Amino acid sequence: MSPIHIQGGRLIDPANGIDAVTDLYLAEGVVAGVGKAPKGFKAETVIDATNKIVCPGLIDLAVHLREPGQEHKGTIASETAAAVANGITSVVCPPDTDPIVDTEAVVELILHQAKQSARAMVLPLGALTLGLAGEQLSEMYALKGAGVIGLSNAKRPLTNSLVLRRALEYAATHDMTVFIHANDPTLSGHGCVHEGPLATRLGLPGIPEAAETVAVARDLELIEQTGVRAHFCRLSTSRALNMIARARHDGLAVTCDVAVHHLYLTEVDIRDFDSACHLIPPLRSERDRDGLRDGLNRGTLDAICSDHQPHEPDAKQAPFAETAPGLSGLDTLLPLVVRLANEGVLSLSEALAKVTVSPADILGLKSGRLNTGAPADVCILDPQASWFVSAESMYSRGLNTPFKGWEMPARATQTLVGGRLVFDTRKE
């Protein structure tokens, strides 16, 4: 890793409370100095970051890479290339691949493939139950040994509360974090949109907010009783967030995240059956969106992620309920986070913390910060580079985005992972 000098940028490092125009020095894959070059430092590469923002590389808590099993939608190579083109240096991938990440072999396959082709760090989650079927515990200890960063049952709900309790207990035994998607499947049924006036108007089956809140209530009880380290993924309702805030007030150390699109879109954006807005959890009401923004502001929401789910075009070409849910989010995560700051929801430093140090802390990583000795995962972005979301401007293989045509306020220009320049807009 050749020494790199990033000069003249506005360095924002939320973890260390830095927001100043200063230089950054990288060597041997780590941050070698901030503001002042370490003794004897001789840069082989100098990156001029004048008028740009230099911040820790983004850590995205939810990126479906689609490999193994659905390579027609995306691959580890294609989607990690899209990640780094958007300043994202680490991606957490859920276990609902094909085959499912419930054996050491599949973990090894992903990590091997990542080593071969990935530009970003790939952090797999292991299955909480065998085959994600919710009946038998996975071999968590073996999965940990193989390199998973945590456990999850992905979006397949655990209906059997006893199995969930045992899974949480066993995960706690091995000091592993469990990532929970709160959803009561009997309440969400075959729903595909938020239960509300729009679902009624379009005659689409609705998913009530209670599908999320009832599950959060149950899960919080079991988390408290088992003492497991738990993280709630992709909360979509204001009420669920209030429940988390209350639990925290009572001393429970749970964390939670939101998908960035839930901070911008509501059920109304589905308009006339726009399948790009077919998402799970669904786009909720305006009250929920405002509540989620408020939760960011109050600090209840720890992290923001993309919930990236690339699809081939055919997957979205059908009547709404028959299309595959999910959006391609890697290309819009960074600009939408910057836009939160532009809209005054958070300061830029606070907004960046939600995609850097905060997810790093949830995952127990040393990255997400730029103090001396931290991994040299860096994002350099141009805060003036406004661009329009289109098939041409996206890096992901999945073009399924409801933000098509939106003007975005910022774009990554260079990305470094472990001190290696893995994306440079000047070379694109």
Add this chain to the structure above:
Amino acid sequence: MTTRSTHSSTAPIKRPRTIQIDSNGRLRHFIAIEGLPKTILTEMLDIAESFVSVTAQDVKKVPLLRGRTICNLFFEPSTRTRTTFELAAKRLSADVLNINISASSSSKGETLLDMLRNLEAMHTDMFVVRHSSSGAAQFIASKVEPHISVINAGDGSHEHPTQAMLDMFTIRQHKPDFSALRVAIVGDLRHSRVARSQIHALNTLGVGELRVVAPRTLIPAGMERLGVQIYQNLEEGIRDVDVIIMLRLQRERMHGAFIPSEQEYFQLYGLTEARIALARPDVMVMHPGPINRGVEMDSAVADGKHSVILQQVSNGIAIRMAAMSMAMRSRADAKAEA
């Protein structure tokens, strides 16, 4: 900066610009009542009026769509609706193709779009679509070649616009001034595509007062935002109304978690002669059929003097002829301009 419009949680949800209208303001596809202006609905009723006399003639045909091919694309079985569309098309002198998809292409794994492309290649002029998924007709309309029209014959729980228009036609035959009417729609509003279309049609035509009556399990969230008053008590809901529209309860749902039993439903929401007495003396009783006698209404009511149910069936053909000829006229206009 591109921004997206949002609505406050209490404001009515407005429908975006519809693909149903062409650049001349004429009906291009007939997907949903919602979003259509009153002028188009009124025009459809007027044209249907003129077709009623056609169906009464010895030779029940007009040459309006001679040489055109209409394809009944039914992804969901329905003999009654398909037959009335077929009859309407034949009375307009069109050639009709009936395709029952659940039994053929979809089981072979062909995609919907592939099938459409194939039918387009056979020079079809119009698709009449019935599908179990809400939004299916809209999706097909957004994908077909510009010279093809799509008519929705019922999509999921979304809309069934021709059924609603034949109901409006039947109402207008008896009570021409919609603004003076108080109407109650009773029954399974949650799953009914007919009810959604009726609500939009009645509101667009300027109905005086519109009520919906059902237990809370059968009323979907936020229904009041469609412009209705909600009643849970049938007696209160039909008091002094001019029109009662009963909805069909699907028997397969009867023992689910929506209502406890047919008996209790009939006891609370069944239309009887005694209950009709609460409405206006000249009240019209309607039902899209087929009726579950003894569940939604008494036989005495279904066959009684207030019932216009059979008239609804007859009017179905005239309305479908009107819808088809209007959509096809838009196509002809477009071709003439080109």
